[in-house]
Amino acid sequence: MYAIETDQISKTYASGLVALKDVTIQVKQGEVFCLLGQNGAGKSTLINILSTFFKATTGTVKLFGTPLTDQTIMALRSQVGTVSQQISVDTHLSLKENMLFQAALYDIPKEKAGQQLTELIDRFNLTDYLNYPVVSFSGGIKRRLDIALALMSSPKVLFLDEPTVGMDVQSRQAMWQMIQQIKSELMTTIFLTTHYLEEAEQLSDTICIMKDGRIITQDSQSNLKGYVSDQLIEFTFPTPTRAINSFEHFKQHFGKKVTLNARTIRLSKPERDLDYYLNWLLQEAIEVSGINRVSSTLEDVFLRLITEEGAEGDENQGHFKTDH
Numbered sequence: 001m002y003a004i005e006t007d008q009i010s011k012t013y014a015s016g017l018v019a020l021k022d023v024t025i026q027v028k029q030g031e032v033f034c035l036l037g038q039n040g041a042g043k044s045t046l047i048n049i050l051s052t053f054f055k056a057t058t059g060t061v062k063l064f065g066t067p068l069t070d071q072t073i074m075a076l077r078s079q080v081g082t083v084s085q086q087i088s089v090d091t092h093l094s095l096k097e098n099m100l101f102q103a104a105l106y107d108i109p110k111e112k113a114g115q116q117l118t119e120l121i122d123r124f125n126l127t128d129y130l131n132y133p134v135v136s137f138s139g140g141i142k143r144r145l146d147i148a149l150a151l152m153s154s155p156k157v158l159f160l161d162e163p164t165v166g167m168d169v170q171s172r173q174a175m176w177q178m179i180q181q182i183k184s185e186l187m188t189t190i191f192l193t194t195h196y197l198e199e200a201e202q203l204s205d206t207i208c209i210m211k212d213g214r215i216i217t218q219d220s221q222s223n224l225k226g227y228v229s230d231q232l233i234e235f236t237f238p239t240p241t242r243a244i245n246s247f248e249h250f251k252q253h254f255g256k257k258v259t260l261n262a263r264t265i266r267l268s269k270p271e272r273d274l275d276y277y278l279n280w281l282l283q284e285a286i287e288v289s290g291i292n293r294v295s296s297t298l299e300d301v302f303l304r305l306i307t308e309e310g311a312e313g314d315e316n317q318g319h320f321k322t323d324h
């Protein structure tokens with residue numbers, strides 16, 4: 001049984017905008033499932049539907065095997081914890097007051113609420129923040145407190161919408177540690193969205209990439225990386241502008257096998273040795289500051305899939321569930 005299973009869900013907003021088209025996903029129990037996509041891809045819309053706050057226009061959603069319907073929605077909502085991009089802790093109250101208030105909302109008996117509070121505070125080292133108004137803490141701490149609050153009801157699945165957006169490196173690492181602990185110690189299924197590929201790489205078991213309301217692919221990290229062959233050739237330019245100016249030239253010669261990122265252009269599945277590419281650069285009078293063989297990263301996969309929607313031909317069909 002999956003924690004979350006959808007079958008061809010679509011969402012059309014009242015404005016007529018189609019935000020999701022035939023989205024079919026499966027999230028395993030206890031895993032970290034990471035949803036990646038550019039702005040406007042439909043990530044928040046999907047989270048809102050899966051966390052029971054929006055209704056899909058068509059298609060079905062099952063949470064822990066139970067179809068989400070008007071009859072089951074309240075019971076299922078109590079199994080879900082949601083941390084949205086807007087902080088939901090009351091910043092004028094202390095963490096303790098927030099947690100006890102949350103417990104009352106979920107009808108958790110006082111004694112059990114006290115135990116749960118102590119356990120969460122100890123587990124996530126939040127003692128320092130327990131008794132002061134939340135408003136006095138930094139943005140990074142507030143988000144961790146928000147997650148602790150969502151855990152008061154012991155949800156079976158936790159939705160985190162861009163949990164580290166705008167955080168500095170230290171706060172981001174503290175958040176990653178908390179997410180890893182929630183997975184390994186509380187066994188909670190975690191569904192998160194992020195714009196940071198490094199975050200997806202650090203945390204996720206399964207990665208799902210969306211574009212324009214559709215799922216492009218859903219697979220394990222290692223399978224995804226295998227999609228762009230193990231080795232790539234990376235051309236480094238003296239400046240990002242020089243890379244941009246040369247990119248069209250590369251595309252004309254190598255087609256969809258090239259991706260542009262800052263001041264580098266990467267060529268996947270190179271068929272020739274480095275000398276061949278060096279000669280080509282000389283012939284075409286393209287000046288680079290370096291040329292190297294490198295291993296593919298999640299970023300290569302993401303950029304490639306987003307630009308070409310995974311339409312590389314039959315050779316990749318074994319690796320991917322494409323949905324387009």
Ligand SMILES: Nc1ncnc2c1ncn2[C@@H]1O[C@H](COP(=O)(O)OP(=O)(O)OP(=O)(O)O)[C@@H](O)[C@H]1O
Pocket residue numbers: 013014015017018019037038039040041042043044045046
């Ligand atoms: N309440 C709404 N009414 C109408 N259109 C909406 C509504 N909410 C979102 N949209 C539109 O639906 C599309 C998907 O938006 P959504 O917020 O789900 O994307 P996202 O991937 O979460 O983006 P971001 O990364 O910027 O948060 C966008 O075109 C957005 O403008």
